[in-house]
Amino acid sequence: MLTKRIIACLDVDGGRVVKGVQFVNLRDAGDPAELAKAHSASGADEIVLLDISAAHQQRATLLDTVRRVAAQLFIPLTVGGGVRTLEDAAAVFAAGADKIGINSAALADSSLITRIAERFGSQAVVVAIDAKRGKDASRWEAFTHGGRATSGRDAVAWAREAESRGAGEILLTSMDRDGTGVGFDCELTLAVADSVRIPVIASGGAGGAQHFVEVFRDGHADAALAASIFHYGLSSLGDLKQQIGSQGIPMRWPC
């Protein structure tokens, strides 16, 4: 049976993981390569590396980071942040990424999805959607530029278009839940997951095992991503997967 994936996200700025971390036995807790390796060893199904600086002068630093992370990682690696052109994507793939995440650039020009998919395959294109509930609480708007600007697009409609343009997966972040630890937005996840035929990764709000169970069961998510839950307090991803698995959700465990 296909398992539900638990994805660990590393936010990187200038070659360093910027959120606090509490891994033991690491020489350098801010080093993305060491952290990715540690997450993989403790049971992460995939790693997402998010370049939150995305400043143009730091592209070389990012590519170097991707190379160092990829060299020691034998599970799928997605790299997002600042990919604006086919050439940007090609450089990130050449550095060792398996998939790229695109957001603002795809909203600005959705043909970018198609161009990357035609060259590298749909499985390599993850369209990231930052969604926020609108005035009408049953709808969500897609935001761009790290959540700073609204695109005016309905998140569900945009997910469908991204799929038709060639996206292989949707990484769906609830801006309302991000960083709160109160649980994923299951309504948002369900609305998108039931509207597309490609896998949907839920993100934003993970605080404990029960939240993952809910977003898989009620939100129909295929995968769930978290960052801070793995960085603060929760020492073992394996424990988390066991707790989720004990509630009947198929997990890759033991790995």
Add this chain to the structure above:
Amino acid sequence: MIAIVDYGAGNLVSVKKALDWLGQECLITSDPAQVAEATKIVLPGVGHFASTAALGHSGLQDAITGAIGCGVPFLGICVGLQWMFEGSQESPETRGLGLFPGECERFPAHVKSPHVGWNQLEVDSSSRLFRGIPASSFVYFTHSFRVSLTDTTVACSEYGGSFSAAVEREHIFGVQFHPEKSGEIGLKLLSNFCAL
């Protein structure tokens, strides 16, 4: 020297990286002469079945067929496995190598496609490729087409019905999943192939 065949499709870096990690001498090449001289051949592939047409035009197909005929171990990964069959619904005009009978088919409509993620295997204990690998291991898949069960299937998986996750006959091997992305299990499988 292990040749990783480059036919302009997909990302070969991760396969090279895994073989480097295992301490294997390998090179990524699109030169039929280098493929013909290789001690082992790996044909990776992500993307569209139609991309394998380039193998026929470039002389790589002849080099591969010749090497296989001389007993050189061959491993096809993902689309690389699919190409070892007769063809695929994904691109009916593109013919496969026909080393194994059958065609690649779509997943049934009631499951999401592509099939992406970690799925569990059921492994035939007689397989050389899976030597030392637990029978119900998890591996990473990402594909939209699949091969049914055949008498050369040595590992199967379940998604909208049972399908071939790996095939094996003599020194010819194919895996639908990505061993280079399947953690320790995948590295063990690649190491088994390298040790043949």
